[in-house]
Amino acid sequence: MSVADTRFKPVVALVGRTNVGKSTLFNRLTRSRAALVANISGLTRDRHYGEGRVGDYPYIVVDTGGFEPVATRGILVEMARQTAQAIAESDVVIFLVDGREGINAHDHEIARLLRKSGQRVLLAVNKAEGMRDHAGLAQFHELGLGEPHPISAAHGDGVSALADEALAPLLAEQAAEAAGPDSGAAGEEGAPDHRIKLAIAGRPNVGKSTLINTLVGEERVIAYDLPGTTRDAIEIEFERGDRRYTLIDTAGLRRRGKVFETVEKFSVIKTLQAIEAANVVLLLIDASDGISDQDAHIAGFITETGRALVVGLNKWDAIDREQREWVQREYERKLRFLSFARVLNLSALKGQGVGPVLKAVDAAHAAAFAKLSTPKLTRTLQAAVEQQPPPRKGIFRPKMRYAHQGGQNPPRIIIHGNALDAVPDSYRRYLEGQFREAFKLAGTPLSVEFKTSH
Numbered sequence: 219m220s221v222a223d224t225r226f227k228p229v230v231a232l233v234g235r236t237n238v239g240k241s242t243l244f245n246r247l248t249r250s251r252a253a254l255v256a257n258i259s260g261l262t263r264d265r266h267y268g269e270g271r272v273g274d275y276p277y278i279v280v281d282t283g284g285f286e287p288v289a290t291r292g293i294l295v296e297m298a299r300q301t302a303q304a305i306a307e308s309d310v311v312i313f314l315v316d317g318r319e320g321i322n323a324h325d326h327e328i329a330r331l332l333r334k335s336g337q338r339v340l341l342a343v344n345k346a347e348g349m350r351d352h353a354g355l356a357q358f359h360e361l362g363l364g365e366p367h368p369i370s371a372a373h374g375d376g377v378s379a380l381a382d383e384a385l386a387p388l389l390a391e392q393a394a395e396a397a398g399p400d401s402g403a404a405g406e407e408g409a410p411d412h413r414i415k416l417a418i419a420g421r422p423n424v425g426k427s428t429l430i431n432t433l434v435g436e437e438r439v440i441a442y443d444l445p446g447t448t449r450d451a452i453e454i455e456f457e458r459g460d461r462r463y464t465l466i467d468t469a470g471l472r473r474r475g476k477v478f479e480t481v482e483k484f485s486v487i488k489t490l491q492a493i494e495a496a497n498v499v500l501l502l503i504d505a506s507d508g509i510s511d512q513d514a515h516i517a518g519f520i521t522e523t524g525r526a527l528v529v530g531l532n533k534w535d536a537i538d539r540e541q542r543e544w545v546q547r548e549y550e551r552k553l554r555f556l557s558f559a560r561v562l563n564l565s566a567l568k569g570q571g572v573g574p575v576l577k578a579v580d581a582a583h584a585a586a587f588a589k590l591s592t593p594k595l596t597r598t599l600q601a602a603v604e605q606q607p608p609p610r611k612g613i614f615r616p617k618m619r620y621a622h623q624g625g626q627n628p629p630r631i632i633i634h635g636n637a638l639d640a641v642p643d644s645y646r647r648y649l650e651g652q653f654r655e656a657f658k659l660a661g662t663p664l665s666v667e668f669k670t671s672h
């Protein structure tokens with residue numbers, strides 16, 4: 219295999235003090251993603267991480283929230299710490315200042331930290347709509363971060379030019395690679411009998427490294443490549459039976475002797491990148507600890523990316539019957555939106571239940587890449603509509619004519635017809651359930667979309 223045929227998506231961090239317009243800019247940059255996300259049921263959107271696109275190239279946007287670098291206590295310190303981590307892990311920083319208020323002490327302080335970070339920084343002067351001659355921009359040179367870029371996050375002025383400039387060097391790299399003779403990505407799509415790209419995700423201490431060592435330690439390690447740059451995913455290959463897997467690292471693993479050890483603490487960005495780079499995600503939960511908000515949070519990311527999913531309740535060996543029942547109830551209550559995924563218990567430490575987990579991974583992968591024929595999709599659609607027609611809206615009755623497959627991982631089913639704008643979400647979910655049953659699509663989210671012809 220090539221050294222790193224999986225690349226992480228580039229990361230853009232939005233940094234700036236409160237109220238300069240970070241979340242407004244975030245929403246504008248990530249808007250393209252909303253359509254697909256809206257078609258996958260039960261999502262918990264996280265407003266800090268999203269996907270943007272320049273042309274066909276996706277990138278990850280991180281809104282670092284507030285940044286109060288002079289804070290010394292409590293929650294503000296925690297925020298500053300997370301912001302510092304996001305800056306360190308990003309490929310480029312967009313530093314926002316307020317073009318109406320001008321520079322203040324906080325801006326200077328943040329600018330100083332950014333200069334020290336050594337990261338590439340673009341300075342964006344927001345709220346610049348209607349600023350005629352941009353004479354007011356000159357003062358921002360003082361920050362020592364190069365040319366100020368006037369934008370209006372609220373109105374969109376200058377935003378795509380800014381994104382283009384931020385991403386240009388990173389995308390040029392990618393484009394050069396895609397044009398090269400050894401472009402792994404292109405032929406990858408589609409075939410369930412190829413390697414399964416698997417990410418093992420979960421909060422710290424749930425047992426990710428233990429499981430990886432259990433999986434890899436027992437099997438022949440085929441290749442282990444150290445990455446060339448921070449955006450090369452770290453991959454670990456292993457085989458089980460006749461299946462080949464590529465583990466996409468989420469935990470910052472390094473090889474040491476025969477086993478792998480974690481060298482970095484938990485990183486949301488790394489987790490996100492790995493989830494995005496995988497076909498199937500195994501979400502590990504520490505069953506001895508119950509289901510935490512952070513588990514639900516990571517689960518939300520996974521559904522948002524549309525990746526296939528298996529959930530492993532780990533450390534099953536460490537809990538008694540009463541606790542087991544409690545965890546299962548907690549799961550039902552807090553992770554109901556993962557109803558499409560199989561849940562299995564296991565002990566990574568003792569190697570119990572690992573085989574069934576991998577079987578579920580295989581099944582989820584097959585479902586994510588299933589080929590759904592147009593005739594069968596259309597028959598299923600017609601039967602579903604017959605059994606329960608979509609509700610009228612005013613004088614219009616939505617009319618569904620046929621369905622075809624629009625994509626894989628997750629499978630996208632596009633329904634064509636008339637007056638489909640009015641179809642309520644509950645009916646979309648009903649159809650999703652019917653398709654899921656007809657095609658036995660367990661383990662993957664499913665996107666059902668409507669296309670109205672007028």
Ligand code: GDP
Pocket residue numbers: 234235236237238239240241242243344345346347369370371372373
């Ligand atoms: P954050 O705290 O940095 O995330 O800032 P927000 O995105 O919440 O924006 C703070 C305020 O600035 C809100 O009232 C926004 O409506 C406003 N705002 C954001 N971008 C613009 C802009 O381009 N022009 C103007 N005039 N107001 C903006």
Ligand code: GDP
Pocket residue numbers: 420421422423424425426427428429469480532533534535536564565566567568
């Ligand atoms: P990571 O941070 O998710 O990579 O978690 P680790 O693999 O480092 O595991 C954290 C701790 O949980 C270690 O002390 C492991 O020995 C322990 N652990 C992991 N899996 C199991 C398991 O299946 N059963 C029990 N009892 N302990 C486990």
